[in-house]
Amino acid sequence: MSNPHIIENSATTIDLSIEQIDVKGQYIELAAPVHLSGQLNVSELLTQYSIALREGLESAVLQIGVDEAGRGPLLGSVNVASAILPAAWSGLIENQPLKDTPLSILTDSKQLSEKKRDVLYPLVQHHAIGYIVADVPAAVIDQINILQATMLGMRLCTEVLLKTIAPHLITDKSEPSNMQVQILFDGNRCPDLDEAMLIKAGIKTSAIDCQAWVKGDARHTSIAAASILAKVSRDKTMYALDAKHPKYGIAKHKGYPTRAHMETIEAYGVLPEHRRSFAPVRKVLEK
Template identity: 70%
Template sequence: MVAPIHLTGQLHVTDEFLQDLSKLSLDVERRPLQIGVDEAGRGPLLGSVHVAAAILPTTWSGLIEMQPLKDTPLSILTDSKQLSEKKRDMLYPIVQQHAVGYVVAEIPAAVIDQVNILQATMLGMRLCTEELLVVVAEHVARATNAVSCPIQAQILFDGNRCPELDCKRLAASKITQSAIDCQAWVKGDARHTSIAAASILAKVSRDQTMYDLDSQYPQYGIAKHKGYPTRAHIEAIESYGVLSEHRRSFAPVRRALENT
């Protein structure tokens, strides 16, 4: 790739989680571990697209309408777009604290320009999912002295398509294709708690990068438009030029470069 892709995350595999996992593996219905995946920043002209994958505690995972988060620290969690920025910022550290594990991928503008925004988003979703699956599977295998991976995972992607996972990489951690159920959910961030958690991680982490860019380039008004193609943003590009962080494959930026 032409620019580095950054992955960050944490894992909190507790004894309680391991006990829950053991119970699930013995369950006749084989209820799977749920991993929610969402993105933020597909539409902007500026900056990276952020993708997050998150695992919530077993009892907190499920359909939002079934209220698995009632009386938990994440009781107000839903689609990040339905929450104010203040509430998203409040939830962000709480999701990080209480998630069993999460990974956030930052796919920079240069990669977006190289492979297009759809493929960059799919790449981020694949990397987040694989990284989280591998780390959790290996940790659980060590903790349980299992010869094979005991995890049955349900990967819930927000949107209308799923990325193609690297089966060889997963197999190296003894995760078989049959153990993974990938599902695409349109508006899934308003349906599943794990996708909603991922949406908070992706959205707030991306906003933080926008505020960082705003401090570097205050004349562009980035803190207000977050890189989206507002009139003020287009006028700033016309007045001050295209930044290295702009997505050159996006039409307004491409036209600005052609006119210089």
């Protein structure tokens, strides 16, 4: 995995493609690259967490929310995002930690109108301490199945964000760090992280607490922030595909198996971006 490009100011820009992955010591060549993009606000990270880490305060626990968008469609990528909100903003939605903040309307992206999601998207990017969005293409979904593709996106978002954070909060790898991380995954399972890579980055696996939150995007602000990033970024790719293939009405159905979508596949054929392992697409190809 290559290192993110670092800008010499308060921000680290993350922009990389993953072409192979290490699964329990075995390298797997992906059918297509997984692209990751995002940013870390280094000065805000240090302001909020470096003192807390040195003094061993409870606020030194870093919460990362992770969510996905696009598991059900027949077309395009599944998008996964991870997000770190300011410490005071990170918590249960019912406790209203976002009250009187620019993200006050933030909740599960599925409960918000597209207009509200589009308003929140740049606000989350601006105010998050760090975030990453992974675009896992249809070819990878067909290669390893949609569940494993989603788990891969969640794993990569988490690992790259942690690897980007570590040099700023762990300055002396010979000394034990007080850094504690809670990773909150939307859903009922957590991905297997590359422990060897994290240890090499200076992060003890005992310091990482992975939690699966069913309907977490409606329960925790950090997961809700990730859901906005994942959903809007995926919608953007769908609009780009719509401009490329206007006959398919992609802007309306976003790749989901609507009747109109199925009729266009029957009429015009399967696109390179369609998921060939999904039964409705496979049936059309077999005709």
